[in-house]
Amino acid sequence: MELLSQMMQLLFSGLTLGAIYALIAVGFVVIYNVTGILNFAQGEFAMLGALTCISLVNNNVPLWLAIILSIVIVAAIGGIFERTALHTARKSSVTTLIIITIGVSIVLRGAAILIWGTQVQTLPPFTDNTPITILDAVLLPQNIWAVGISIVILILMMYFFNYTFVGKSLTACVVNPFAARLMGINPEKMSLFAVIVSAGVGALAGTVIAPISGATYDMGMMLGIKAFVAAVIGGLTNAPAAIAGAFLIGILEAFTEGLWSSGLKDVVTFTFLLLILFVKPEGLFAKASGKRV
Amino acid sequence: MNSKSLKLIYNNSILGPIILFAVLFCIPLVSSSNYLFSILTMIGFYALVCIGLTTLTGYAGQISLGHAAFYGIGAYSSAVLTSTYGLNPWIAIIIGALISAVVALIVGIPTFKLKGYYLALATLGFGIIVYTLFKEFSSITGGSNGFFGIPPISLFGYEFITDKSYFYLIWVFVFFAILFTRNIIHSRIGRGLRSIEGSEIAADAVGVNLMNYKLQIFVLSAIFASVSGSLLAHYVSFINPDLFVANTSIFFLIMVIMGGKGNIWGSIVGAAMYVLLDEILKHYVPLLLPNVGGQFEIVFFGILLVLTLIYMPDGLVPRFEKLMSKFKKKTPTNGALQSTISVNATGGDNK
Numbered sequence: 001m002e003l004l005s006q007m008m009q010l011l012f013s014g015l016t017l018g019a020i021y022a023l024i025a026v027g028f029v030v031i032y033n034v035t036g037i038l039n040f041a042q043g044e045f046a047m048l049g050a051l052t053c054i055s056l057v058n059n060n061v062p063l064w065l066a067i068i069l070s071i072v073i074v075a076a077i078g079g080i081f082e083r084t085a086l087h088t089a090r091k092s093s094v095t096t097l098i099i100i101t102i103g104v105s106i107v108l109r110g111a112a113i114l115i116w117g118t119q120v121q122t123l124p125p126f127t128d129n130t131p132i133t134i135l136d137a138v139l140l141p142q143n144i145w146a147v148g149i150s151i152v153i154l155i156l157m158m159y160f161f162n163y164t165f166v167g168k169s170l171t172a173c174v175v176n177p178f179a180a181r182l183m184g185i186n187p188e189k190m191s192l193f194a195v196i197v198s199a200g201v202g203a204l205a206g207t208v209i210a211p212i213s214g215a216t217y218d219m220g221m222m223l224g225i226k227a228f229v230a231a232v233i234g235g236l237t238n239a240p241a242a243i244a245g246a247f248l249i250g251i252l253e254a255f256t257e258g259l260w261s262s263g264l265k266d267v268v269t270f271t272f273l274l275l276i277l278f279v280k281p282e283g284l285f286a287k288a289s290g291k292r293v
Numbered sequence: 294m295n296s297k298s299l300k301l302i303y304n305n306s307i308l309g310p311i312i313l314f315a316v317l318f319c320i321p322l323v324s325s326s327n328y329l330f331s332i333l334t335m336i337g338f339y340a341l342v343c344i345g346l347t348t349l350t351g352y353a354g355q356i357s358l359g360h361a362a363f364y365g366i367g368a369y370s371s372a373v374l375t376s377t378y379g380l381n382p383w384i385a386i387i388i389g390a391l392i393s394a395v396v397a398l399i400v401g402i403p404t405f406k407l408k409g410y411y412l413a414l415a416t417l418g419f420g421i422i423v424y425t426l427f428k429e430f431s432s433i434t435g436g437s438n439g440f441f442g443i444p445p446i447s448l449f450g451y452e453f454i455t456d457k458s459y460f461y462l463i464w465v466f467v468f469f470a471i472l473f474t475r476n477i478i479h480s481r482i483g484r485g486l487r488s489i490e491g492s493e494i495a496a497d498a499v500g501v502n503l504m505n506y507k508l509q510i511f512v513l514s515a516i517f518a519s520v521s522g523s524l525l526a527h528y529v530s531f532i533n534p535d536l537f538v539a540n541t542s543i544f545f546l547i548m549v550i551m552g553g554k555g556n557i558w559g560s561i562v563g564a565a566m567y568v569l570l571d572e573i574l575k576h577y578v579p580l581l582l583p584n585v586g587g588q589f590e591i592v593f594f595g596i597l598l599v600l601t602l603i604y605m606p607d608g609l610v611p612r613f614e615k616l617m618s619k620f621k622k623k624t625p626t627n628g629a630l631q632s633t634i635s636v637n638a639t640g641g642d643n644k
Contacts, residue, residue, distance in 0.1 A: 085599055092606060095409070095413075096602050096606055099602060100599055103595045103602065104595065104599060106592070108595075109591060111592050221539070225539075261429070264425065264429055266421055266425045267429070270422045271422060273414070274422075281407060
């Protein structure tokens with residue numbers, strides 16, 4: 001019973017982490033598929049979302065409105081980022097683009113230090129945070145919120161990509177940009193749109209995790225890298241696979257932390273990543289394809 | 294073929310390095326400020342890493358986001374071998390370099406099968422693993438608290454303790470690193486690397502052994518980083534894992550790119566610019582914004598990096614060379630240069 005409840009506990013925290021990673025990883029996949037760029041600044045959107053939301057709440061904006069406002073603000077920042085950096089440099093080599101997005105992430109992190117400082121800030125939980133006990137394992141309502149919100153968003157995004165006009169246009173750009181252009185879809189507009197959407201989703205991920213682990217200017221880097229790892233492990237070209245990868249990484253981390261060592265969880269995660277990259281670089285769950293590798 | 298454009302790259306004259314070092318070593322005649330020497334020494338450490346990294350990034354076109362790991366392996370090898378096991382610092386530097394070379398070889402073989410984003414992520418992951426190991430194996434490394442009491446380095450009974458003496462020491466290393474790297478770049482390996490940067494498929498097709506070249510240059514750059522890290526450890530006598538985080542790797546890359554990747558002088562210019570800007574920002578920004586703490590200066594480096602990449606992707610030194618050559622009415626375009634190089638590379642490898 002003891003062991004079972006410990007396992008349940010670790011599973012809960014793994015699922016929560018996985019849900020956050022999934023939201024950010026989906027952003028990676030959307031941008032990568034539409035523009036061919038892997039955005040290393042993705043995690044910073046989560047950081048900006050969390051800190052903006054905290055500032056709004058501290059200025060007596062109601063929590064729900066603050067969340068929505070911070071998503072809108074960060075989405076706008078994403079749009080500016082796309083127009084100023086990605087769009088201007090879209091003809092550059094992969095190496096250059098990687099370093100440009102890293103540069104943007106450094107700018108955003110530095111700006112966050114200038115605006116918010118280096119202290120850890122907290123956001124109140126979305127609802128009353130009385131722990132719920134299931135099989136002797138303690139579950140906080142905020143964890144349910146995290147998993148719930150990410151599942152709802154992921155379903156909404158599936159619907160959006162498969163059943164709406166804009167979503168289908170985006171998908172068309174992924175499948176065949178040239179043919180999409182012939183059909184009158186403007187890939188450049190779609191690229192802007194993709195970055196805005198994933199910035200907004202990233203910001204939401206940030207506001208969801210802020211009540212659980214607090215928010216600092218440097219939270220984005222690790223979140224982004226882990227989500228990136230999740231996306232690569234699952235399969236970069238395939239959103240559901242990336243989501244599966246995200247939950248896998250979240251659970252792996254929670255169990256390493258609980259059963260072995262919290263310090264070494266990064267070693268386990270990245271060793272796992274390297275193994276996948278060396279053995280099966282197209283991802284665990286993706287069908288093999290030579291696309292964009 | 295334009296022989297003048299060839300000359301620009303195959304500039305074999307030793308004059309450049311000698312002039313630079315003559316100027317550098319004259320500085321102590323004019324000034325004796327310890328602050329100045331500490332800054333010049335810092336530039337030396339970074340320049341040594343960047344010279345290695347620029348051969349990898351610029352000449353071979355491969356990205357590495359994990360070079361702080363080798364910098365750290367060198368530093369910790371020196372620290373542990375000299376303090377815990379009482380070895381001579383020079384032997385420790387060599388052992389550290391060997392360890393880094395072996396690690397680079399083992400990591401490099403699977404890693405350089407990857408390209409683009411995957412290569413970036415794999416090297417980044419490697420760097421984070423090594424950083425975490427420094428932090429977690431606290432019985433050996435001292436963990437997050439750091440490693441204290443690393444002895445100074447000495448040569449024939451002379452101890453390098455002052456900033457001024459260390460300034461000489463590190464720049465002698467940089468001098469030989471430049472000569473060595475120049476020789477490599479001007480050899481068959483260098484031409485092979487250039488061809489890889491131009492087009493991997495074309496290079497492969499004409500018989501350039503991609504894997505071999507990439508590995509050799511990765512190991513070489515790891516050794517440079519490791520030696521630099523070792524020297525740093527003996528200089529500061531206290532190291533902690535935070536010196537070797539992923540960000541350090543990224544800042545090495547920033548130096549290489551700002552200076553001009555694919556140019557040895559670029560790595561020195563980049564390192565100098567980074568250190569000087571860092572000092573200036575740390576000094577002046579708090580005067581304007583008194584409440585700021587932490588590494589706020591990164592925002593400026595980020596902006597600089599993005600602007601450099603968008604508006605002069607070749608970096609400062611090549612841009613400067615272009616201006617100079619325009620001034621002299623020689624206008625070798627980049628494309629012309631590259632085709633010359635690829636032709637040379639193929640010629641070299643068919644021999």
